[in-house]
Each structure stands twice: as C-alpha cells, then as structure tokens.
Amino acid sequence: MPTHTRIRMFNTKTTYPNQSLDNDLCQAVRAGNTVYVRGQVGTDFDGNLVGLGDAAAQAEQAMKNVKQLLEEAGSDLSHIVKTTTYLIDPRYREPVYQVVGKWLRGVFPISTGLVVSALGQPQWLMEIDVIAVIPEEWLEQREAHP
Template identity: 45%
Template sequence: MTATTTRFRTFKTEQFYPAGMGAPEHHVQNEFSMAVRSGRRMFLRGQTGFDLDGNFHGLDNVAEQTRQACRNVKQLLEEAGGSMQDVCKITVYLTEREYRSEAYAVIAEHFQGVFPCSTGLIVEGLALPELLMEIDVEAVIREV
C-alpha cells in the first residue's frame, strides 16, 4: 500500500517573509510547506518566533520565540490529525549557549509527558538575524 502524502499550509517564500526583518530582499522563489504528512509520518518546517500568519513574536526574547514556535508545532500537528503526543524527535537550534535555560524551560512546558528524542545545537546564525531559536519536529501519528 502506498502512503498518501498531504502538504499543509503551502507558501511561496517571497510572500511569506516580511520586508524589513533584517534579511536582504528575497530573490530566490521557493515553494514550501509548513508540514508534510506521509502516511502516519509527519515532518514540520523549522518553527521560530513567526506565527503561522507570518507575524513575528519575541524580538530579542528567546523565551517568547520558543513559546510561539511550540504553539505552531501544536497547531500544525492538530491540523494534520495528530497531537503533541505523536512527536518522536525534536532538534533545537539556538544562536547563543546562554539561551538554553530559557528556551528549554518553555519546551518542557509544551512537551510535558511526551518524552521525545532531542538534539540541541548552538549555531552561528539562523535565516534572519532576529531569530534566536528554531525547533525542528518529526512525528508519527498514532493509529486510531
């Protein structure tokens, strides 16, 4: 049996990224999805301080950016028929080591009782200079 693949919240980069967020004008036109479900597997686009409508939350505030990213994860999973309990793996990218305690405190609130595998990385930068964190999520939707 072949798995059905469904793409959620598709977008074009030139329409998503707001002007004036510190990034140069977007000259490359890409088409992406916020989430892809293939059978029971679920892949989310890296989530940041941008909400799903493209508004930025948490300028200079890693806890608020992490909170928004976690809200996005929950909403995207639910839109695809899953829940936070289906999360198997998270990868957290932080631009400064000292952000760990604040970011992971927020993550602990949102992933309480889930026990996903987790990898944390300190990176030199993310797509926009205002971004202090990003979370990447993979899930397997439970059979009903």
C-alpha cells in the same frame, strides 16, 4: 491515492520579501502515519515576529505553531518522537528548553540541540523542528469517518 499531504503551502517570495527567493515549500508534510514539521520560529502564521530579542517568547510562539500544525496534520504534541532545536547563543538553552519542556511534559521525545552561528533571519534566536506520528487507530478512525 497520494502518498503524502502538504500542509500550509507557501512561496518564499511572499514569506521573505527581504530576500530574493522563489521556492515552493510547506509548513508540514504528513507521509503515511509520520508528520514532519518544518523548523518553527517566533513568527506566527501571519508573519508577525513574537518576542523580538526574547528567546523564551520566540520558543513559546514556535511551540504554538508546532501544536497547530500537528493538529492540522491529524496528530498532536503527545505523539512527537523527535525534536531538533537550533539556538544562536548557548545562553538561550535554558529559557528555550524550559518553554519546550513545558509544552512536552510527559512526552519523552528524543531531542537534539545545536548552537549555530545564525538562522535564516537575523531576528530569530531559536528554531525547532519536530517529527511526530499519527497513531494507527487515529488513521483508522479518520478513514472510517472522513
């Protein structure tokens, strides 16, 4: 029995053709009842950037990605326990956190926010990664009805 499940595996050679990378990664990992979601940016799963120059639009796409990945892992937004948000400019804090707050209304996760000098691609203005759980009763239902 595997100890974890990798969700949306990919290789950086195809994801980032502008860089000389060849790394096997995935978008999320479910380990037991914990889900770890890779940093999400304003790029959809087809590789299209949403919101060039617009931190709020990038945050909106990033949260859409987070929602989809959590659902594919067997969880949802209401079970996020921690967020880490990276911004390349402190002026993006308000627009990004307004978007994230809208998606996480009533969830009350712990949250860390960082301002960094750059992200992995120059057009990315923000990135967010999350840790969520899958409630025990959801796991039991899944096992009973695979």
